[in-house]
Each structure stands twice: as structure tokens, then as C-alpha cells.
Amino acid sequence: MKMNPFFMIFFLIVITVLTLVNLYIFYRTRNLIPVEQPFRWVAIALFWMVTFGYMAGRILERTGAGGVAQVVIKAGSLWLGAMVYLTLIFLLVDLLRGVSHIFGMKGFFSFPWASEKGRWITAGVYGMTALILLAGFFNARNPKVVRQPVVLDKVVPGGTYKALLVSDIHLGITIANGRLGKLVELMNRQEADVILMAGDIFDEELGPVIKNNLGDLLKNLRAKEGVYAILGNHEFYGNAAEAAQYLRDHRITVLRDSAVTLPSGVVLAGREELTGVRMNQKKRKSMGELLSGSDTARPVIVMDHQPYHLAEVARNPVDLQVSGYTHHGQLWPFNFITKAIFEISTGYGKIGKTHFYVSPGVGTWGPPIRTSSRSEVIVLEITGK
Numbered sequence: 001m002k003m004n005p006f007f008m009i010f011f012l013i014v015i016t017v018l019t020l021v022n023l024y025i026f027y028r029t030r031n032l033i034p035v036e037q038p039f040r041w042v043a044i045a046l047f048w049m050v051t052f053g054y055m056a057g058r059i060l061e062r063t064g065a066g067g068v069a070q071v072v073i074k075a076g077s078l079w080l081g082a083m084v085y086l087t088l089i090f091l092l093v094d095l096l097r098g099v100s101h102i103f104g105m106k107g108f109f110s111f112p113w114a115s116e117k118g119r120w121i122t123a124g125v126y127g128m129t130a131l132i133l134l135a136g137f138f139n140a141r142n143p144k145v146v147r148q149p150v151v152l153d154k155v156v157p158g159g160t161y162k163a164l165l166v167s168d169i170h171l172g173i174t175i176a177n178g179r180l181g182k183l184v185e186l187m188n189r190q191e192a193d194v195i196l197m198a199g200d201i202f203d204e205e206l207g208p209v210i211k212n213n214l215g216d217l218l219k220n221l222r223a224k225e226g227v228y229a230i231l232g233n234h235e236f237y238g239n240a241a242e243a244a245q246y247l248r249d250h251r252i253t254v255l256r257d258s259a260v261t262l263p264s265g266v267v268l269a270g271r272e273e274l275t276g277v278r279m280n281q282k283k284r285k286s287m288g289e290l291l292s293g294s295d296t297a298r299p300v301i302v303m304d305h306q307p308y309h310l311a312e313v314a315r316n317p318v319d320l321q322v323s324g325y326t327h328h329g330q331l332w333p334f335n336f337i338t339k340a341i342f343e344i345s346t347g348y349g350k351i352g353k354t355h356f357y358v359s360p361g362v363g364t365w366g367p368p369i370r371t372s373s374r375s376e377v378i379v380l381e382i383t384g385k
Contacts, residue, residue: 054076136367157265203234
């Protein structure tokens with residue numbers, strides 16, 4: 001199959017950055033590699049195998065080599081996280097070494113990397129990185145429940161309407177039965193009126209999801225007015241139609257540029273994901289088209305995976321929009337990038353009369369760690385006049 005030019009360019013950029021960053025890490029790490037043959041060459045080979053492990057594992061996953069792909073992806077995903085903090089800490093030490101050299105200062109940071117002291121500091125950098133990864137791993141695996149009040153200018157059915165929001169679970173090789181089972185139990189304990197799943201439920205390929213029969217766990221989700229989902233960009237990186245059908249087969253209603261009126265009278269709409277729109281070269285409905293035929297005097301909730309163009313949304317009769325996608329960077333300091341890109345990178349915001357909530361996600365992509373946010377299950381406690 002012919003590769004989309006956009007994805008080809010993106011792939012080449014990723015490979016280039018990955019190679020350059022890891023060359024720097026390797027250059028700083030090489031003094032810890034045994035000098036004896038053949039151990040040195042084995043260590044060097046392992047370093048580069050882990051470096052490209054995540055990407056290689058994804059390719060293997062598509063060929064059906066599930067067992068091998070699982071090991072390679074897990075090792076490679078941990079290295080992606082380690083790579084970030086090894087680079088940052090090594091750069092900081094190099095900066096301090098440079099300052100010491102420029103000003104002729106003799107002190108802790110005036111040392112060559114090849115020295116005994118340099119080797120100990122290199123080992124210390126790896127130790128600090130390991131502690132960061134351990135803390136981030138715990139942070140990712142233990143979602144917190146966030147209760148967010150939302151006060152509308154409309155009458156709300158029953159006085160209070162409880163919508164439970166999750167996004168970016170990324171079910172697949174790294175997030176499977178154990179974590180999903182605990183998540184389903186946590187969600188059901190909230191006794192929500194409706195459950196909203198705002199995209200990236202799956203992590204690209206459905207193979208591991210089907211193999212581990214994760215659908216049987218998804219079927220256990222309970223809410224008074226049902227469970228509704230939209231697709232995210234990762235569903236489109238795999239097979240969007242297959243992902244949508246899998247959800248429907250397991251008692252989850254998928255909204256693709258469509259709206260429904262729930263038994264309570266709440267209007268719920270789900271927009272088609274922007275990545276899918278670009279990949280299929282097909283326009284999605286405008287907000288006006290999406291809500292035409294719905295009673296917008298009732299509370300209107302919209303799900304849109306990517307939280308772009310919020311001011312435009314606020315010009316429509318939308319009371320609440322929920323999104324995901326950003327992960328709030330997932331790893332510090334990438335949260336500063338998402339804050340610069342998105343009007344709301346994580347959490348609650350309001351524009352005009354429209355309320356917004358952007359979930360940082362309950363799962364992870366790539367590294368199974370979070371250092372810029374905590375995994376969240378959000379309970380939106382909606383009240384009105």
C-alpha cells in the first residue's frame with residue numbers, strides 16, 4: 001500500500017530525531033560499556049535494538065508476530081521515557097561542565113566523561129532517570145477521580161446530571177486486561193447517568209484487544225443512559241471501521257458525526273475525528289449541521305477528540321464539550337508544548353456560555369509513564385437553573 005506523503009515525511013523526521021538523540025546518549029554512556037570483546041559489541045547492539053524497539057515492535061505487530069512484538073514494544077516504550085530524561089539530565093550536566101570550563105572554575109563539574117568520576121556521574125544519571133520512571137509509572141497506573149461541577153444556564157434533568165468522562169485509554173499491548181478490569185470497576189463505582197469515551201480507546205491495531213478479549217470487560221461498563229464513544233486519531237492509525245464495530249459489538253454506542261437525544265432529554269453529539277477527516281479527505285459536519293433536528297433548548301453535550309477551535313464551538317448552542325488527545329504532554333516538559341498549542345491543554349475552561357473539559361487521559365501512549373499529569377477519570381456534575 002502506498003504511504004501517504006505526510007506520514008512518510010513525519011516518519012523520516014521521527015527516525016532522524018530518534019537517531020540523533022540516541023547518538024548523544026550513547027556517546028555519554030559508552031564509558032560504562034565493557035571494553036572486553038565480545039561483551040562490548042553485545043552491549044552496543046542491545047542499546048540500538050532498544051532504541052528502535054518501539055517502532056520495530058509496531059511493525060512486527062502488523063505482521064502478526066504478536067509474542068515477539070509484545071516484548072519489543074514494552075522494552076522500547078520504556079526506553080522512550082528513559083530517553084527523554086537521560087537527554088535532559090546529561091544536557092544539564094554538560095551545561096554545568098561548560099560553565100566550569102569557560103570560567104576556569106575547579107569544582108564538582110570540572111571532569112572528563114572518560115574519567116572514573118565521569119563514569120560514576122553517568123551511572124548517577126541513569127539512577128536518577130530510573131527513579132523518575134518509577135514515579136511516573138506509579139502515576140500512570142493509579143488514576144484519580146476528578147469531580148468537576150458544571151453549572152448550565154438551562155434546566156438540567158433531575159437537578160443534577162452525572163456524566164463520566166474518560167479518554168485515551170490506549171488498549172492494546174501495554175494496557176490490557178488487568179488495568180482495564182480495575183478501570184471498569186472504578187468507573188462503575190461512580191454510578192453515572194452516562195459514560196462518555198472521548199477517543200483513543202484503542203492503541204492502533206485491534207489484534208491484542210481481540211486476543212485478550214478486552215471487549216468482555218468493556219461490556220461490564222454500566223451507566224443509567226448507556227455508554228457512548230467517539231473515535232480518536234489512534235483508531236484511524238489502525239482500522240477505524242473495525243474499531244467502531246468492535247465497540248458496537250460490546251454494548252458501546254459510537255457517534256460518528258451524529259447526535260442522539262438521551263431518555264433524559266440531554267442531547268449528545270459526537271464529531272468525526274480530525275485525523276480521519278484528513279486521511280479520508282472528507283469534510284465533517286459543521287456544528288450547525290450536527291445539531292440540526294436536535295432540541296438545543298435542552299442541555300447539549302458534544303464529544304470531539306481534539307480540542308481545537310473552541311471559540312468557534314462556543315458560538316453554537318453547545319453547553320459542554322469534552323475532549324482528550326493532548327495527554328497534557330504526558331511527560332514533563334512536553335506539557336509546556338501542549339499548553340502553547342491548545343487553548344485548554346487539560347482540565348476545565350469556559351468560553352462564553354460553553355463549558356469545556358479536556359481529559360489528560362487515563363492511559364498512556366508509548367512510555368507507560370506520566371510525569372506531567374495524573375491519569376484521570378472525570379465525573380462531570382452538571383447542574384442548572
